Amino acid sequence: KQEVTQIPAALSVPEGENLVLNCSFTDSAIYNLQWFRQDPGKGLTSLLLIQSSQREQTSGRLNASLDKSSGRSTLYIAASQPGDSATYLCAVFTNFGNEKLTFGTGTRLTIIP
Amino acid sequence: GAVVSQHPSRVICKSGTSVKIECRSLDFQATTMFWYRQFPKQSLMLMATSNEGSKATYEQGVEKDKFLINHASLTLSTLTVTSAHPEDSSFYICSARPSGSKNIQYFGAGTRLSVL
Numbered sequence: 249k250q251e252v253t254q255i256p257a258a259l260s261v262p263e264g265e266n267l268v269l270n271c272s273f274t275d276s277a278i279y280n281l282q283w284f285r286q287d288p289g290k291g292l293t294s295l296l297l298i299q300s301s302q303r304e305q306t307s308g309r310l311n312a313s314l315d316k317s318s319g320r321s322t323l324y325i326a327a328s329q330p331g332d333s334a335t336y337l338c339a340v341f342t343n344f345g346n347e348k349l350t351f352g353t354g355t356r357l358t359i360i361p
Numbered sequence: 362g363a364v365v366s367q368h369p370s371r372v373i374c375k376s377g378t379s380v381k382i383e384c385r386s387l388d389f390q391a392t393t394m395f396w397y398r399q400f401p402k403q404s405l406m407l408m409a410t411s412n413e414g415s416k417a418t419y420e421q422g423v424e425k426d427k428f429l430i431n432h433a434s435l436t437l438s439t440l441t442v443t444s445a446h447p448e449d450s451s452f453y454i455c456s457a458r459p460s461g462s463k464n465i466q467y468f469g470a471g472t473r474l475s476v477l
Contacts, residue, residue, distance in 0.1 A: 279464040291367070291454055291470035292405075337404060341464040349395070349456075349466060351404040 250275045250342040252352035260358040261328055269323040269355045271338035276316050279341040283312050283323050286335045286354070295336075296323070328359045363389050365457050367469030374445055375477055382440045382472045384455030390435040391457035395466060396428070399452040411438040435460065445476040 251274045261267050271281070280299045284292040296305045296312040298321070304313040311324040321338055338352045364387040374380050384394055392413050397405040409430055410418040417430035427449075429441040438457075442449055452473050456466035 284468075289452070289471075289473060292468040294468075297465075339405075347464060348407065351406075353404050356402075 250278075250340060250348070250350045252338060252340055252350050254336075254338060254352040254355050256355060257353065258356040258358070260360060262360050263328060263330060265328050266324065266326050267328055267357075269325070269336050269338075269357070271321040271323070271352050273319045273321075273340050273350075273352075275342055276319050277342060278316065279347070281312075281314055281321050281338060281340045282349075283310075283321075284337045284339065286337060288335075292337070325357075330359045330361050333357055333359045363457075363459065363467040365455065365467045365469040367455050367472055369472060370470060371473045371475075373475045373477065376446050377444055380442045380445055380474060382442075382453055382455070382474075384438045384440070384457065384469050386436045386457040386459075386467070389457075389467075390460045391438075392435060392460040393458045394432060394438040395456045395458070396430065396438075396440050397454045397456070399454060399471075401452075405454060408440075413438075442474065445474070447476045450474055450476045 253272050255270045282297045283295045298305045298314040309326040314321045335354045335356045337354045339349050366385045368383045394411040396408045398408050399405045407420050408423045411430045411432040413432045419425045432438040452471050454471040455469045458466050
């Protein structure tokens with residue numbers, strides 16, 4: 249059974265700093281890994297999707313890396329802004345006969361102005 | 362981009378009543394839709410996979426008679442919480458996978474259910 253863990257559970261950093269969020273998964277047989285953002289009481293916004301054959305994806309100030317063999321992914325946020333405050337979830341698509349999207353526990357990020 | 366509409370965004374109901382939540386893919390067809398549940402400060406947990414024209418597949422521990430799923434068309438799936446109780450209060454999110462695609466889901470904005 250795939251398990252996805254995110255560390256830390258919560259993080260507070262001053263505005264302008266660069267930061268890294270971590271995601272680990274137990275089964276490396278994944279199709280892809282996706283990072284989402286969730287604002288309080290809201291749905292999910294997809295940030296980046298990395299296919300299993302890729303090492304990283306970039307979008308603006310965000311960079312996501314994937315090391316499938318070690319079961320790890322990181323989300324790097326450069327020059328953080330107060331608007332980046334949200335919960336960040338990683339999720340992996342795993343094939344156990346039927347496709348399933350397994351979510352991590354999330355990291356609640358607070359950017360301090 | 363692909364848009365999934367979920368309605369209502371928030372619902373408050375009395376204990377014992379039933380509540381229906383709709384999930385629509387607005388600009389694509391979705392043979393498969395998914396229903397997730399999220400408790401406060403926890404991650405999303407898959408409840409069931411909804412397949413157009415056939416019965417839904419429920420995850421272990423999810424009561425199929427409690428959470429009725431209907432996927433009558435390629436753009437609409439509904440989740441009905443029957444005889445709701447306070448412990449059913451939660452945030453429910455749907456997602457839809459475009460027909461013919463694989464390993465991609467587009468998410469709705471979620472429904473906050475509060476049962477009094």
